[in-house]
Amino acid sequence: MTTNGPSAGAKRDENMTGKMQTMLREAQISITDAIEKIDGKGKFQEDEWVRPTGGGGVSRVLSGGNVWEKAGIGLSVIHGEMPQENLRAAKDRGTARSSKDEKVPFCAAGLSCVMHPRNPHCPTMHFNYRYFETDDGEHWWFGGGTDITPSYVDEEDMQHFHGVYKDVCDRHDPEFYPMMKKAADDYFLIPHRGERRGLGGIFYDDLNDREPEKLFKFAKDAVNHVVPAYGPIIEKHKNDDFTEEQKQWQQLRRGRYVEFNLVNDRGTIFGLKTGIGRTESILMTLPETASWLYDHQPAPGSPEANFLDAARNPRDWV
Amino acid sequence: MTTNGPSAGAKRDENMTGKMQTMLREAQISITDAIEKIDGKGKFQEDEWVRPTGGGGVSRVLSGGNVWEKAGIGLSVIHGEMPQENLRAAKDRGTARSSKDEKVPFCAAGLSCVMHPRNPHCPTMHFNYRYFETDDGEHWWFGGGTDITPSYVDEEDMQHFHGVYKDVCDRHDPEFYPMMKKAADDYFLIPHRGERRGLGGIFYDDLNDREPEKLFKFAKDAVNHVVPAYGPIIEKHKNDDFTEEQKQWQQLRRGRYVEFNLVNDRGTIFGLKTGIGRTESILMTLPETASWLYDHQPAPGSPEANFLDAARNPRDWV
Numbered sequence: 267m268t269t270n271g272p273s274a275g276a277k278r279d280e281n282m283t284g285k286m287q288t289m290l291r292e293a294q295i296s297i298t299d300a301i302e303k304i305d306g307k308g309k310f311q312e313d314e315w316v317r318p319t320g321g322g323g324v325s326r327v328l329s330g331g332n333v334w335e336k337a338g339i340g341l342s343v344i345h346g347e348m349p350q351e352n353l354r355a356a357k358d359r360g361t362a363r364s365s366k367d368e369k370v371p372f373c374a375a376g377l378s379c380v381m382h383p384r385n386p387h388c389p390t391m392h393f394n395y396r397y398f399e400t401d402d403g404e405h406w407w408f409g410g411g412t413d414i415t416p417s418y419v420d421e422e423d424m425q426h427f428h429g430v431y432k433d434v435c436d437r438h439d440p441e442f443y444p445m446m447k448k449a450a451d452d453y454f455l456i457p458h459r460g461e462r463r464g465l466g467g468i469f470y471d472d473l474n475d476r477e478p479e480k481l482f483k484f485a486k487d488a489v490n491h492v493v494p495a496y497g498p499i500i501e502k503h504k505n506d507d508f509t510e511e512q513k514q515w516q517q518l519r520r521g522r523y524v525e526f527n528l529v530n531d532r533g534t535i536f537g538l539k540t541g542i543g544r545t546e547s548i549l550m551t552l553p554e555t556a557s558w559l560y561d562h563q564p565a566p567g568s569p570e571a572n573f574l575d576a577a578r579n580p581r582d583w584v
Numbered sequence: 585m586t587t588n589g590p591s592a593g594a595k596r597d598e599n600m601t602g603k604m605q606t607m608l609r610e611a612q613i614s615i616t617d618a619i620e621k622i623d624g625k626g627k628f629q630e631d632e633w634v635r636p637t638g639g640g641g642v643s644r645v646l647s648g649g650n651v652w653e654k655a656g657i658g659l660s661v662i663h664g665e666m667p668q669e670n671l672r673a674a675k676d677r678g679t680a681r682s683s684k685d686e687k688v689p690f691c692a693a694g695l696s697c698v699m700h701p702r703n704p705h706c707p708t709m710h711f712n713y714r715y716f717e718t719d720d721g722e723h724w725w726f727g728g729g730t731d732i733t734p735s736y737v738d739e740e741d742m743q744h745f746h747g748v749y750k751d752v753c754d755r756h757d758p759e760f761y762p763m764m765k766k767a768a769d770d771y772f773l774i775p776h777r778g779e780r781r782g783l784g785g786i787f788y789d790d791l792n793d794r795e796p797e798k799l800f801k802f803a804k805d806a807v808n809h810v811v812p813a814y815g816p817i818i819e820k821h822k823n824d825d826f827t828e829e830q831k832q833w834q835q836l837r838r839g840r841y842v843e844f845n846l847v848n849d850r851g852t853i854f855g856l857k858t859g860i861g862r863t864e865s866i867l868m869t870l871p872e873t874a875s876w877l878y879d880h881q882p883a884p885g886s887p888e889a890n891f892l893d894a895a896r897n898p899r900d901w902v
Binding site: 556 | 631643645647654656775776777835839842843846847853856857859863864866867868870871872873874875876877878879
């Protein structure tokens with residue numbers, strides 16, 4: 267899945283950034299429409315922004331909903347010049363360019379989303395689908411994924427969520443789901459905790475091993491299955507009763523979410539450190555509220571301990 | 585203040601790690617005693633831990649106090665071997681060692697503390713005093729500082745806090761306060777926000793430009809002035825009335841505190857990434873609760889806007 271060096275496997279599609287932008291904008295609209303219906307009260311506020319050095323984006327943010335405490339979905343289309351070292355940092359791999367100091371003109375389009383519900387039995391959901399290319403056609407790749415972060419393990423929910431994405435993957439390549447499920451389990455690890463932030467999903471990056479059109483279709487299929495994968499789980503749990511202890515546990519898991527995003531998430535750190543992207547749009551992913559208690563340990567055998575076990579030892583759900 | 589390369593300016597004191605450990609442990613006890621008296625309800629729980637690869641520590645944590653929602657003060661004495669690259673990362677400078685792969689035996693003693701009060705008119709306070717040396721006497725240095733993070737500007741409080749530390753500094757070297765005040769303003773910057781996490785204090789690192797005994801006495805004087813600098817501010821404000829909006833503003837500032845600690849704080853990132861230190865002790869510094877709202881902007885002319893201005897443009901308080 268991951269190649270090293272220039273994207274030699276297939277030819278770049280000259281119009282791919284534009285195609286991705288159009289497709290992702292449509293997905294942004296259809297997903298926010300569906301989420302508003304499930305929420306019943308909250309409305310997304312749209313906010314356009316322009317990046318002074320090239321490009322911009324459209325953020326849609328819902329706060330104070332019935333179901334969601336905070337939900338954000340941001341489209342970014344960025345073009346500019348990037349130092350070689352940023353390209354290397356972004357890709358975690360070397361480049362074939364000759365001059366060390368040369369700046370690399372690039373273009374990137376992505377749609378990124380996090381939704382944090384109030385009810386501790388409703389999972390947080392995140393997705394991100396993106397396309398990156400350098401102007402000379404030397405480098406291009408797709409990345410993306412959808413993953414789920416409950417506070418408790420509901421096996422049926424996980425079978426549903428992972429099942430939807432396994433079906434999506436299988437339609438494009440039977441090797442995708444096992445590979446991308448493992449990549450999500452690897453990516454969402456918080457090393458200093460020895461646990462993942464949630465219960466995974468699919469994740470892929472640096473994908474350029476076949477025709478761009480095929481990878482575009484896969485991204486489109488995946489982003490258009492966010493609502494079928496996530497919506498039914500929220501409908502099922504949005505009115506569940508919960509205790510104060512369960513709410514506190516959710517807040518601690520939100521703390522872990524913040525830790526992952528600020529310490530380990532490649533995209534967040536890349537965006538914050540390079541100044542590529544807009545801080546408020548990058549940090550839109552953080553929950554409205556989070557909590558930290560010193561050395562909190564769930565009681566052995568409790569549902570909280572069961573969740574931690576699943577976050578420490580990834581399970582196969584489908 | 586900062587030297588480059590081996591600590592050639594003065595001879596190492598063979599007993600310094602032990603002396604620091606004893607002095608910092610006494611400070612840990614006297615500070616927690618004083619804080620318990622001010623709080624009136626909360627008690628520090630002591631927790632000893634052993635680092636499997638060498639050393640350990642004593643954490644004292646208070647939660648659920650009258651005044652403080654969470655306060656932690658951790659003593660660590662760590663010895664072990666460190667890859668060259670960690671030594672470089674720790675010091676942000678190269679080393680003179682010949683072999684690249686050689687591991688460097690080291691010893692470090694430090695006392696680190698964060699206290700987060702409930703009342704939004706009571707500031708959070710942080711300090712850290714530490715000593716580091718490699719076993720061959722080639723490298724040693726002191727670091728430390730005390731800084732304050734209110735949610736609102738109270739000029740009198742800031743004059744008091746900075747005034748106490750200016751007096752401490754002036755007794756040791758009249759150049760210390762201006763240098764260390766500026767170093768704190770530089771260090772506590774959150775670059776992706778263009779603002780500091782709080783209103784500064786003093787900060788120093790890599791200090792080895794004079795006899796170890798002199799630097800030890802300075803560290804001792806500084807840590808022993810935490811209570812005189814911070815206590816009166818808490819006594820003054822601990823029963824202040826506050827609104828829900830002021831509490832929410834405090835929660836947003838706590839979010840910035842988390843951002844700084846997880847994205848920018850050298851010590852936190854070093855500890856989490858290298859596995860040197862214990863995660864729960866490193867992250868003891870995080871607040872019990874924090875909040876993020878999308879693109880929140882205080883009203884022009886409001887006390888919140890005045891705070892932001894002071895966090896963006898450091899002021900001289902004394």
